[in-house]
Amino acid sequence: MQSIHKRPAIDGDLGWYESSPSRHSGLGARLKGEQHFDVAIVGAGFTGISLARRLAEIRPQARIALIDALEIGQGTSGRNAGFLIDVPHNVDGGQPDAEYERQLFALNNLAIGQLRSLKERYRIDCGWHDAGKYMSAHEEGNLARLECFADALKAAGFEYEVVEGQALSRRLGTSYYKAAVYTPGNVLVNPAALVRGLAAALPESVTLFTASPVVACDYGPVHTLKFLGGTLRADVLALTVGSFSEAFGRVGNRLASLFTYASLTEPLCGSEVSAHFNGVRPWGTTSAHPAGTTVRYTPDGRIFVRNTFHVQPALRSSDTCLQAAWENHRRSFEARFPSIAGKRFEYTWGGLISMTLNHHSVFRKDGDNFFSTVGCNGVGVVKGTYLGHFMAEYMNGMRSRELDFIMANSLPGWMPPEPFKRIGASLRLRREVAGAGGDV
Ligand SMILES: Cc1cc2nc3c(=O)[nH]c(=O)nc-3n(C[C@H](O)[C@H](O)[C@H](O)COP(=O)(O)OP(=O)(O)OC[C@H]3O[C@@H](n4cnc5c(N)ncnc54)[C@H](O)[C@@H]3O)c2cc1C
The missing domain is CATH 3.30.9.10 (D-Amino Acid Oxidase, subunit A, domain 2)
Structure with missing residues (x-):
């Protein structure tokens, strides 16, 4: 069982969330008791929500759980500058x-x-x-x-x-x-208002669990996620937890x-x-x-x-x-x-x-029925949306020109371990x- 020690917190006064018109509408429920789903997606930001929506379209019978440690809009997806950037955002020269x-x-x-x-x-x-x-x-x-x-x-x-x-x-x-x-x-x-609106509009086959941090994981063949007062088992697991991916022990030395x-x-x-x-x-x-x-x-x-x-x-x-x-x-x-x-x-x-290092994202299969997507390099509102969409297609064996392009650009460079990474x-x-x- 992998313990997840680093978990999201509320870092300051979340301006977009607090000033969001849908701030007081309840979204999702805390995960308690024993649960079983076909698919579990951990991380309900732009990437996870887009993945859940597309997966529900491709597999309408699948029971999908979408889980977040915070309320929707309190994570990084609701804390950013709110630019949906169309042109490549390359200022590296x-x-x-x-x-x-x-x-x-x-x-x-x-x-x-x-x-x-x-x-x-x-x-x-x-x-x-x-x-x-x-x-x-x-x-x-x-x-x-x-x-x-x-x-x-x-x-x-x-x-x-x-x-x-x-x-x-x-x-x-x-x-x-x-x-x-x-x-x-x-x-x-x-x-924050956009990501909350998207979560509220998810199809019925997606069950949303909020304020439910995953505290430990056991990977496959049936994946087990542990919560305070609850357990969720799923046949397929997708991680869309952004910077917290390393805490899940999977994306080492890439972020x-x-x-x-x-x-x-x-x-x-x-x-x-x-x-x-x-x-x-x-x-x-x-x-x-x-x-x-x-x-x-x-x-x-x-x-x-x-x-x-x-x-x-x-x-x-x-x-x-x-x-x-x-x-x-x-x-x-x-x-x-x-x-x-x-x-x-x-x-x-x-x-x-x-x-x-090279602006590539992690977009890959990590094991049997286990997938990870992360590394939006500061443009994740749009990038997370398309990566989530195409991750759902990838998980279901679909192919397209877009998916080939994403796969060809999903080889992030190696980063040194701590403390060298921090010093560098x-x-x-x-x-x-x-x-x-x-x-x-
Ligand atoms: C100040 C700032 C400004 C930015 N400006 C822009 C911008 O203008 N445009 C743009 O495109 N991008 C911008 N970005 C980047 C953008 O916010 C990210 O790229 C985007 O949020 C990535 O989305 P995501 O869904 O992949 O990950 P996240 O938004 O990080 O979502 C991951 C989710 O996983 C959840 N999670 C993590 N660990 C656990 C756990 N143990 N259990 C359950 N849930 C967990 C988190 O709570 C979180 O909600 C900015 C970022 C910041 C910080």
């Missing part, structure tokens, strides 16, 4: 491969299309906004990264626009950035899990909007530098700020780390919006990003943050 990027673009759009149609069909109130996305630079030295990104978009034939100076300030309500590359296909959402942090202000009042954001539509920008700050102006008039990375092998944040992130967020917010610098942050929280990641982070300068 590597050589672009246009054909690879076109295939990724097609998969991203397939996932965005699925999410859009579910949002419409089930009327999911999640602040869905076809806002596009800016990638912006403040530092002169980071403008070259924007050019590199624009070159990659051009080579692949994707639509984009370069916006600079005054024109950019008018669109964003801040003159902080020198230039940006705007891509129109990105969608912005409240991710680096990093904490990053976000804050959300109180909504701006009418006079603040008319004085500083008059005619400005909701927007979102990532940074031209990978260690830079992500910022949004939301449809309900809040400013969202994300930056700061910490290596936390325990997979939990701490008050000290949250306080340090809050201070970084204040600095970034006040630099960009000096005219509303007094605005309070209502929420500050942390969440985990599971990184692989910390050194790299320090170097990156220093290079980002005023883009943090």
